Amino acid sequence: MQSAAQGAARTVSVNRVDGRLKVTGGARYSADHLAERAAHGYLLLSTVALGTIRSMDVAAAQRAPGVLAVFTPFHPLKLNGGGNPFSVGHSWLPLQDAEVRYHGQAIGLVVAETFEQARDAAALVSADYDVRPPAASLPDGIPRATDPGRVNGEPAVLNLLADGVGTIDEALASSEVTVSGTYSQPMKHHSAMEPHATVAVWQDDQLTLYNGTQSASLTLGTIAAALGVEPARVRVISPHVGGGFGNKIATWAHPLLAAAAARTLGRPVKVVLTREQTFTVTGNRSAVRQTVTLGARRDGTLVAVKHQAYSSQSTSGGIFETSPHTTSRYLYRAENIHLDQKIVTLDVPPPTWMRAPGQESGSFALETALDELAVELGMDPVALRLRNDATVYPGRNVPWSSKHLDECYRVGARRFGWDRRDPAPRSDVRGEWLVGTGTASAVYPAERFPASVKVRFQADGDVAVSSATADLGTGMWTVLAVLGSEALGLPVDRIRTDLGDSTLAANIGAFGSGATASTGPAVAVAAEAASTELIKLAVTHERSPLHGVPAADVRYDRGDLVAPGRRIGFAALLQAVDVAGVEATGSTAPGPEHGQHAFTSFGAHFCEVRVNRWTGEPRLARITTVIDGGAIVNAKTARSQIIGGVIFGIGQALLEGAQVEPATGRIANANLAEYLLPVNADVPPIDVHFLNHPDTLFNPLGARGIGEVGTVGVAAAIGNAIHHATGRRIRDLPITLDKLLD
Amino acid sequence: MRAFDFAVAETLGQALTRAGSGAGSAYLAGGTTLVDLMKLDVMTPRQVVDINRLPLRGVTTDRSGLHIGALERMSDVAVHPLVTARYPVIAQALSRSASPQLRNMASIGGNLLQRVRCGYFRDTSTPCNKREPGSGCPAIGGENRGHAILGTSDSCVATHPSDLAVALVALDASVRLVGRDGTRDVRLADFYRLPGDTPQLEHDLRPGELVTRVTVPELAWARRSAYLKIRDRQSYEFALASAAVALDLRDGVIRDVRLAVGGVGTRPWRLPEVEEALRGMSPRPDAVEAAAARAVADARPLAHNRFKVTLVRRTIVRALTNLAG
Incomplete structure (x- = not known):
């Protein structure tokens, strides 16, 4: 087993392993997933900040070309309020009541055959509100400020x-000396290059959700709870995220509505927020x-x-x-x-x-x-x-x-x-x-968070290193490859990384600047475990050249198994015994050092x-x-x-x-x-x-x-x-x- | 976006016939304003006539000056040798406009007819006198940091957005307008209207008329000219204030000067009274600043744009003193 250069200062500097995909358009972001028969949803947003929707006139929109459905609080998609874990970014679920809590809140979803049809039909919907004056100014609200209780524990x-x-x-x-100053700054927006997007696909009561996220597992838990389905029947896929900055941790209205609409309509539904919508449908x-x-x-x-x-x-x-x-x-x-x-x-x-x-x-x-x-x-x-x-x-x-x-x-x-x-x-x-x-x-x-990584030696000579973490454009694809390369003593181009899929080894995702610190240590543990499995196979399989050698006499060295007087590459071994791959999952978590x-x-x-x-x-x-x-x-x-x-x-x-x-x-x-x-x-x-x-x-x-x-x-x-x-x-x-x- | 009829015109005559009386019809050149506003449901033409195949191209000179075809793209004109050599102010105004992608698409005629960037004009959930006459102007009591201080009315305070138009107004340019009733040339300074009580009427283009070219009169000393654009970020933003200046400077004295400002007016704002004060003057900063004060004598600042009263004076000083070098 190669040391993962533990404790030594690194000087590695490699290109992004996903760089070519990104500059050639080959990297598929959420909205790039073209599900067959997909319908397109366009969110309706409130045009007042505070009040109750009295009625919504959707007749013209329903008659518009290509329109499949117009969902509103008066014709809602059912969502469940209970369940855990639950990481919706606001305290309410969309369309479950007629309250408007801020300007630009989601109050409906128009679904049509094309994006343009949905957008143009949305422009035909009008809402009638009982309006109350909002409080929207921080300075004006300071006299009624409250104590939040606890902050950071x-x-x-x-x-x-x-x-x-x-x-x-x-x-x-x-x-002896004092200075004092009052400092202010306005509300701000993440403005990630990739706007939030979801494609929801149901098949045989299984939901696959392509949803740009910093945490496939949090999204999965939230969607499953809100839709009232078993978590095992939901899969979240998000291999590439065009910037998160914290705004793709929580689940917002669009994946909830897309998943529910797709179930109701019996066909995939894609919802891509416009740039304007990202300012109010998501966080700040x-x-x-x-x-x-x-x-x-x-x-x-x-x-x-x-x-x-x-x-x-x-x-x-x-x-x-x-x-x-x-x-x-x-x-x-x-x-x-x-x-x-x-x-x-x-x-x-x-x-x-x-x-x-x-x-x-x-x-x-x-x-x-x-x-x-x-x-x-x-x-x-x-x-x-x-x-x-x-x-x-x-x-x-x-x-x-x-x-x-x-x-x-x-x-x-x-x-x-x-x-x-x-x-x-x-x-x-x-x-x-x-x-x-x-x-x-x-x-x-x-x-640092608990994290798992799977390492799999493949008969084709490559090693797969995978985890359900996320790459927000930050470099996690490459970090996994570099760490896999170091742990396994193999060149970076022999490491196949995979991430951004809730079916991969458990990982909470990328936030709090903790993705590398959490996932990195698990790579070495998984590599160690996988090489142990490899040795076990080598000494027990009867067609293995190392069959019968005591396991203690075999060690892993830069892709080879080495026994006294003998050395065999893992690919040759796997081919000899006709096994496609040998894998193991390694998990790490913060310990008593904290x-x-x-x-x-x-x-x-x-x-x-x-x-x-x-x-x-x-x-x-x-x-x-x-x-x-x-x-x-x-x-x-x-x-x-x-x-x-x-x-x-x-x-x-x-x-x-x-x-x-x-x-x-x-x-x-x-x-x-x-x-x-x-x-x-x-x-x-x-x-x-x-x-x-x-x-x-x-x-x-x-x-x-x-x-x-x-x-x-x-x-x-x-x-x-x-x-x-x-x-x-x-x-x-x-x-x-x-x-x-x- | 609403459904619309689409036609491609091969000739000027076809375009004019197609557009007819002009009601409900829009010409499409680069589309950078029209398509944007159609997506926002701000403009809802029933018919769009694509004029990109019309032969309204070319940058040429003759005794009457420089002619620019209305369908020339901003990016091409910005680097045209006749423009960069003889009218740097035009080249600079173009190259500081919008973004490279927009400049590659946007036409010269479309640039001069672009709609305002006022956020209320662009949001159909808010009132706007320009979009819906009589509905009101929320910008006056709303967010108005980018709005105009000159030429405003109680109906509209939107800033004219074009940089190019500021340079052209300084140079006394004219536009050729062709309609079913014939051809006419109009000074650009007279072409744009003040909002008054009718902010929906932005210029003197008659229904169905088409801008076919821009002519800039010969002005030898425009070789010493510049466009200074002041904004928060260094690209892809409209001007908070700008100045187009051409200077006839001899022996350290301003013999003649052309000056217009942008980002502060409801139309490109020529400043004859400042030009008059500058003639015969040595372009020292303090003297120029005193002359520039005349630019804002009638300014009507709003809650968030009071700084423009100072900024536009300083922009003039900076542009002139840099140009005098």
């Missing part, structure tokens, strides 16, 4: 105070308003960190931003820490997990406040962060398994050329551009911005990001993930935000022309560096996870650089040119 209001300190305000009052990130107050000694030592947040929540439920508890809770050492998370429940679409949920917003507030403190102290922002580097998890006194945030800063500063910086704001003017630099920390916890250490990925961002002195637009010149994410399995796809995370942060900093109309609850910019995401022209050169220190206390692979950490802190680094360039501190995202015009 801790009280929503949490005090970690030094002995003898009564309140955080006492600690602030005794601080809470709007957040935060206040951070820092108290410090003159030497920069933090005495008090007070972090309060109001996050928008939906009357339909959902996952709200937990900004203080995911950042100020543990990012820096401070004698006194106070966290306070409140929620403001609004008549808006439900928030859900969105890349670095909590850290994304929390780091903007905390890392901007630190920059404000550095300016107040006249201290270098890097030195300030190094001064307050936490070596044990605050309040728990457990050490980190592997933490190198200080090294991120030292390496990053050198790569970026930070020491050339004149700290004075507006000190670097080049022609019509004001130039500035800024920095901020990145942080994201390492997650609780003894804190497991967290860290990073440091440095960026240079230019702000036009006349017209105020901020433009990025370059970014350096150094990541402490444990061992890196495949440098090439890892780098892409961090670049993607940084670009996500550029959107947060400079462009993104839903315009929710306070009076109507309507999102005024629910399309990609007006909900602005960075385009290539907005993305500067991004220098990514991995420290690559394996975290073997976390798992044998030493890999933590890098899907989200790259986003965290980017907005603060950019905002801090804008302050350095212009002398203006913008605490309201996105930082657009209108806020910078003097």
Whole structure:
């Protein structure tokens, strides 16, 4: 058995094994599945935010060409409210009542022979509502904010105070220097390149659901429960996902309705959301308003960190931003820490997990406040962060398994050329551009879930490595191949990977930046188990050249079985005994190490911005990001993930935000022309560096996870650089040119 | 999208005959506005006449100036040597428009007739005076960061979306219009209408008429011209403010100047009073800014677009001072 290079820093950098499929159009995403006789569904959405549907006029739509059915709350598809596990993204099931809870809620499904017929018939449906005025503004709702109870397993209001300190305000009052700021950001949308889509196919009371998802198993459980069928009669297939970012974990209205409609109509039904529909039928990130107050000694030592947040929540439920508890809770050492998370429940679409949920917003507030403190102290922002580097998890006194945030800063500063910086704001003017630099920390916890992997030696000489995990474009196809290659001592091109199918080895999927950390260790265990099975076959089968050799004398070596004086390849063995393949499943799960250490990925961002002195637009010149994410399995796809995370942060900093109309609850910019995401022209050169220190206390692979950490802190680094360039501190995202015009 | 009749015209005469009185009929060129709005149910023509086979092509010059066929694609005109050499402002306005995919499809005539990007116009679940006269204008009290500050009315505040039109208005271009009753040339500046009480009437095109070409008068000093477009992101976005400038600069003094702004008006906004103030002036930033203030004397900002009053002045200053170099 080859060691899976356990604990050793990797330098592997291979191309995506699914790359050719993707660039040639061969990769089939959910909507690409062309089921025979498939009908097409188009969702009807509410055009008011709050009220009750009195009636719906569907007569014209029913008469329209090609229309098969129009389902509404008055002619519903039956769905069951009970059952477990149940991961619908909102607290209600579609069409089961006539209530409208937000603008753009699913209130019907038109099914027709073609997509165009369904869409055009949908335009003929009108709904009559009893309308009530919605609450849709976070600032307006703050006076009636509520305490969510617990956040991340801790009280929503949490005090970690030094002995003898009564309140955080006492600690602030005794601080030599304090700064305080209020930071806000709008509701945001994941905007994955692949819109949500489902194809539901029933055959012999078995449902096959092609549904782009981060978790085939969660989708399966939810669909089975909602449709009232045995989980064993549902299969979810999702080999390629065109971006998830947290919005393809929960199950939304469209797969529920597609599966139910397909059952009712007796033919496959495809539902693809339009871009506009993805904004309200699926989840979002809470709007957040935060206040951070820092108290410090003159030497920069933090005495008090007070972090309060109001996050928008939906009357339909959902996952709200937990900004203080995911950042100020543990990012820096401070004698006194106070966290306070409140929620403001609004008549808006439900928030859900969105890349670095909590850290994304929390780091903007905390890392901007630190920059404000550095300016107040006249201290270098890097030195300030190094001064307050936490070596044990605050309040728990457990050490980190592997933490190198200080090294991120030292390496990053050198790569970026930070020491050339004149700290004075507006000190670097080049022609019509004001130039500035800024920095901020990145942080994201390492997650690990139980996972199984199957390894199968095939008579054709390849080895299949498979698991029911997901590849969101992140590189899991390739990671499985690389890890299979290492565990089996075979070239990557002899590993056949498979994933994204609920019938494969059990795996909860890809979220929480935990897919590699969860699935990776199981590859080595499965490889070991499969090679044991191979040896067993070799010594027991009478046509085997190794028949009768004691199993203890046979070992697996790079695709061969080796016994004293003899060596045979597994393919030759399987052909000799006429067996198509030998397989085994290996499973791993987090163990007792959890609780003894804190497991967290860290990073440091440095960026240079230019702000036009006349017209105020901020433009990025370059970014350096150094990541402490444990061992890196495949440098090439890892780098892409961090670049993607940084670009996500550029959107947060400079462009993104839903315009929710306070009076109507309507999102005024629910399309990609007006909900602005960075385009290539907005993305500067991004220098990514991995420290690559394996975290073997976390798992044998030493890999933590890098899907989200790259986003965290980017907005603060950019905002801090804008302050350095212009002398203006913008605490309201996105930082657009209108806020910078003097 | 509603069902419609589709016809392909081989000749100008066929197109005009097919369109007839124009009622319920739409011409299809690149389709980047029409098809988009038909899918949204905003435009519901009963008949669509494809004019792409008409011979309305070519970029040529003669004594009267530069002629651009109405069916030339934006991407082709943006790189045409006659355009890039003699009228950089046109080339730049085109290359900063939309996205490469859209520029490859969209025609010059269609660009000048494109509908507004106002989100309320595009959403049939909301009122809009332009879409349904008399239904109201939610943009005035709604999301209006991108809307106009010049030429607005109580009926409509939508910004004219075309970059090309701003450059052409600065250069005194005209369009040739052909209809069943004959051919006429109209200055582009006179072609576009203010919304007033009738925002559904956007221009002076008569029913069934077709734009066949654009003519830009000869202007030797337009070789020193530029289009500056200010927006949040660096591609695929409409202007928050833009300036089309041509400069006749001799011995450090502005002898003559052409100036129009975009992203701020309900139509492309020529600024004769600023041009007048600039003539004879040395293009120093402070002096230009003082002159540019005249551009916004009549501005009517809304809740979210007040910044445009400053931004458009700065855009003019930046464009002019960069061009004066």
